[in-house]
Amino acid sequence: MRRPMIAGATPSARAAAVRLPRAAIETKDSSWVRRSIAGLSGAPAGHGRTRAARLQGSGIFDTLPFRNYIVPKNVRSNPFRHPCPPMSDLSSVASPGRPRDAVLDATILKCAMALLGEGGIGAVTMEAVAQRAGAGKASLYRRWRSKDELLADALARHSPLDIEVDTGALRDDLIDAYAHYYGIGDPLMRAAMHEMLGNVRQHLAWTAKVTPERLTARRAKVRSLVERAVARGEIAPPQDMDMLLDLVPSLILYRYNTHGETVTRASIARFVDMLVMPMARRAAQADAP
Template sequence: MPAPATPPTIGRPRDAALDAAILRAAMELLGERGLSALTMDAVAQRAGAGKASVYRRWKSKDELLADALAMYAPVDVEIDTGTLRGDLIALYAHHYGIGNPVTQAAMQEILGNVRQHLAWTAKVAPARLTTRRAKVQEIFARAIARGEIAAPSDLDLVADLVPAMVLYQYNTRAQKVSRARLARLVDGLVLPLVGLPGTAARP
């Protein structure tokens, strides 16, 4: 008995290059204009795509932006430099898009409109903040397990220090995030609290 014929593929295959262009356009517009000004029309125009092409891939701006953030600013990353200091600086640098101008601009915009973005995250991608925080706690747990530090008496407080200071300095003193600033916060705040020497002069 002959094998059944393979049914023909329905529709055209996705264009990976166009997908990437649309996602990049969404991140660029987020960084330049903010969440409220990011529209499907604006994304289509920036990407050089038809509006129908964008809607064929994503039904809403929320879905599009969630995928753009997942691609450009993933939170479930594996970082292990061998030290608490190295891990924290590398993870926070990743979270704030250091080294990637598109991601960094978007993260800076989020810092300036954190209430709006927290509301969006709670509605569209609630696991994003949970995963991000879990990665910080994982880094501390690994440092404790290898005997680098003793367990802090208040890990939640220690884990909040760098993000809290980044947000405060950005919104009250217009100090943008950089790797050097992250290192200074880790060295000056976190390491002394967990019994390690810290100095802002370290690279």
């Protein structure tokens, strides 16, 4: 890149001006350069060129305080007006930023779950969530890039996949696990699950696209509960594990859509007692000598 020439200046003055603020060079204003050099050296303005030639050889320009500063183009009379820090200093200063507000995060996720329970996935938009939470859309987009990410976090918060269930008995383990997955004890999650049961195809398609792990994690957890019961000798290995795992979710889905029966802890316990446990015990009796 060619260095801009400064009209009317000697080679020594031009070399000295290269170390002056960028505005001095970009304006190609030789009188401004001479006045700046003369003002710093204490010499009259008219002696700028002569003084600049002498100062250039002394190395004083290497220590001038404005050597690494950038002065705005509109500054013409004072090179020290509105100085900007050197870039090396700026790079070492960390931007304070805006810390995440945990209370606002929880409020936003709660509002997303409320909208999901009221109108399904279609009702959950960034604008609707922001309005419900009393926050700006920018606050949401700083945290989540899309409503899919927001909704996935909301589900993970209200219905985590990694839960610890160990009552010592398969029946109670299954009831506790299914009660958690269907939102028993969490009104927001329960309403959302009921809405999902009523629009199961839409929600299965969304889950498969955004959070496919939710389709397999619950089933894997229930399977682990059955396998643990087998390991401790409570039941024999099921003859048809897949059918055993399908019993409770299938009956919940069927009875909700055909009879309008909501999911409760009592209904889950009834399905486990009347279907799952008899099937598990039947396998144990078949294996008995």
